[in-house]
Amino acid sequence: DADVTQTPRNRITKTGKRIMLECSQTKGHDRMYWYRQDPGLGLRLIYYSFDVKDINKGEISDGYSVSRQAQAKFSLSLESAIPNQTALYFCATSEEGPPGANVLTFGAGSRLTVL
Amino acid sequence: SQKIEQNSEALNIQEGKTATLTCNYTNYSPAYLQWYRQDPGRGPVFLLLIRENEKEKRKERLKVTFDTTLKQSLFHITASQPADSATYLCGENRDDKIIFGKGTRLHILP
Numbered sequence: 001d002a003d004v005t006q007t008p009r010n011r012i013t014k015t016g017k018r019i020m021l022e023c024s025q026t027k028g029h030d031r032m033y034w035y036r037q038d039p040g041l042g043l044r045l046i047y048y049s050f051d052v053k054d055i056n057k058g059e060i061s062d063g064y065s066v067s068r069q070a071q072a073k074f075s076l077s078l079e080s081a082i083p084n085q086t087a088l089y090f091c092a093t094s095e096e097g098p099p100g101a102n103v104l105t106f107g108a109g110s111r112l113t114v115l
Numbered sequence: 116s117q118k119i120e121q122n123s124e125a126l127n128i129q130e131g132k133t134a135t136l137t138c139n140y141t142n143y144s145p146a147y148l149q150w151y152r153q154d155p156g157r158g159p160v161f162l163l164l165i166r167e168n169e170k171e172k173r174k175e176r177l178k179v180t181f182d183t184t185l186k187q188s189l190f191h192i193t194a195s196q197p198a199d200s201a202t203y204l205c206g207e208n209r210d211d212k213i214i215f216g217k218g219t220r221l222h223i224l225p
Contacts, residue, residue, distance in 0.1 A: 102213075
């Protein structure tokens, strides 16, 4: 089984629908992240969480929300999806290491298409 | 503003040659830089991390350098192979979150 599992892997939805992307990990890491990837724009950070009670906005949090249900689970929600949220979404984890040295373990990605 | 940039969107290299990818940063000095590999349809995979007080780091055919004067990190793949074809991302740790450049797509031509 993968260390970081994302569901669904692919989703097509319509404008205005609520969508949840889920992420679970078996790494035992405290830190979890959500990124989106668009062609030509690279990976951009949406939200991150350093423990169950901690939620932080990233570079592009507008239109998204997250929930850290447990150490191992971090879900990303789009309350009302719009076409420009069509992208490849990645969940990642890291352990709390020396400052600056935390390395990310990524999931396989969730491809979301909003029509 | 602080920026991390990978200037080459794509790079074609002949098999057997050394591929060199560039990561530049402006208006700040990161303490660490990380390099990841991403294959199509997959998540990035960590390759190497280099600290600002390290000039060079190696792992098999991979080498990363960190030049704080030029504000640049170079990522080298020696004796390149078609299997090295992928997108390579550099990232820096900013307040415990990793911010990435846009990546460079590397094509190793047989």
